[in-house]
Amino acid sequence: IGIQFNMQKDTIIVVSVINGGPSEMVGIQPGDRIIEVNDSTVAGVDMPSSDIVSMLKGERGTKVDVTVKRKGKPELLNFTITRDKIPYHSVDVSYMVNEKTGYIKISRFAKTTKKEFLEGLKKLKEKDVNNLIIDVRGNNGGYLNAATSIIDQFLKKGELIVYTEGKNSPKREIKATSQGVAHDLNVAVMIDEWSASASEIMAGAIQDNDRGIIVGRRS
Numbered sequence: 001i002g003i004q005f006n007m008q009k010d011t012i013i014v015v016s017v018i019n020g021g022p023s024e025m026v027g028i029q030p031g032d033r034i035i036e037v038n039d040s041t042v043a044g045v046d047m048p049s050s051d052i053v054s055m056l057k058g059e060r061g062t063k064v065d066v067t068v069k070r071k072g073k074p075e076l077l078n079f080t081i082t083r084d085k086i087p088y089h090s091v092d093v094s095y096m097v098n099e100k101t102g103y104i105k106i107s108r109f110a111k112t113t114k115k116e117f118l119e120g121l122k123k124l125k126e127k128d129v130n131n132l133i134i135d136v137r138g139n140n141g142g143y144l145n146a147a148t149s150i151i152d153q154f155l156k157k158g159e160l161i162v163y164t165e166g167k168n169s170p171k172r173e174i175k176a177t178s179q180g181v182a183h184d185l186n187v188a189v190m191i192d193e194w195s196a197s198a199s200e201i202m203a204g205a206i207q208d209n210d211r212g213i214i215v216g217r218r219s
Contacts, residue, residue, distance in 0.1 A: 001056050001064065001081045003028060004140065010046045014068075015140050016194060019107050020087045026079045028068065030138050030194045035076060036067035043069075058083050090142070094120025102129040106150075109142030109198040114149040121153070121182065131186040134202070137216060141197025148174050151205045153182040154212070161205045187212030195219040 002021020003014050012034040017024045035043045037055045056064060066079045090113040092105040102124035106113065124132070141147075148161050155161065155176035165171040189203045191214060200219050206212045 032068040091116035101131040105135040109146035113146040136199040137192040147198035
C-alpha cells in the first residue's frame with residue numbers, strides 16, 4: 001500500500017508514505033497511527049510486524065480498509081486503499097522555483113539516489129541555477145553511502161561528512177573527495193520531525209561545515 005511503518009510498543013505508526021503510492025493517493029500521512037485493518041483491531045494487541053504486513057499486502061487492484069488516529073483530529077479517520085505497484089523513485093521532483101533557485105525533493109536514500117540526484121542537478125544547472133533547496137522532509141533514511149555521495153557534491157576535499165565508531169569497531173571517517181560538482185551553489189536543506197538517519201547526516205554535514213542553512217522543524 002506504499003507506506004513504511006514502525007511499531008512503538010503496541011501501536012503501528014506510519015513513518016513515511018511513498019510518493020505516488022496508493023496510501024498517498026487517499027491521504028495517509030506520516031505520523032498516522034493505524035488502529036484497525038479491515039475491521040480487525042491492530043492497536044494495543046502486541047501483534048508481530050509480519051502479521052501486520054500480511055494484512056496490508058495483497059494482490060494489485062484489491063482493497064484494504066484502514067482506520068487511523070491522526071494528531072490534532074479528535075475522530076478516527078477511515079480510508080479505503082486500493083493496492084497497487086509501488087513506485088521506487090527516490091528523487092521525486094527537480095525544478096526551478098524562480099530564475100535562480102532550484103528545488104530537489106529526496107524521499108529516501110536508495111541505490112539509485114545519486115544517479116537521480118545528479119540527473120536532476122544537471123537539468124537545473126542548464127538553467128543557470130545559483131541557489132539550491134534540498135528537501136528531505138519525511139525522508140527517514142536509507143543507504144548511508146547514497147547520502148554521503150550527495151553531500152560530497154557540495155563539500156571541499158577533506159571536509160568531514162560523518163564518522164562511525166562502535167564498541168568493537170574502530171573509528172571510520174568519511175570525508176569529501178574532489179569530485180563535487182556543486183561547490184558554487186548556495187544550499188538550503190529542508191527537514192522536519194520525520195527526517196531521520198541519513199537525512200540527519202546530510203543536514204548535519206551541511207551545517208557543521210558551514211556549507212548552507214537548515215530550514216524547517218527539529219528532526
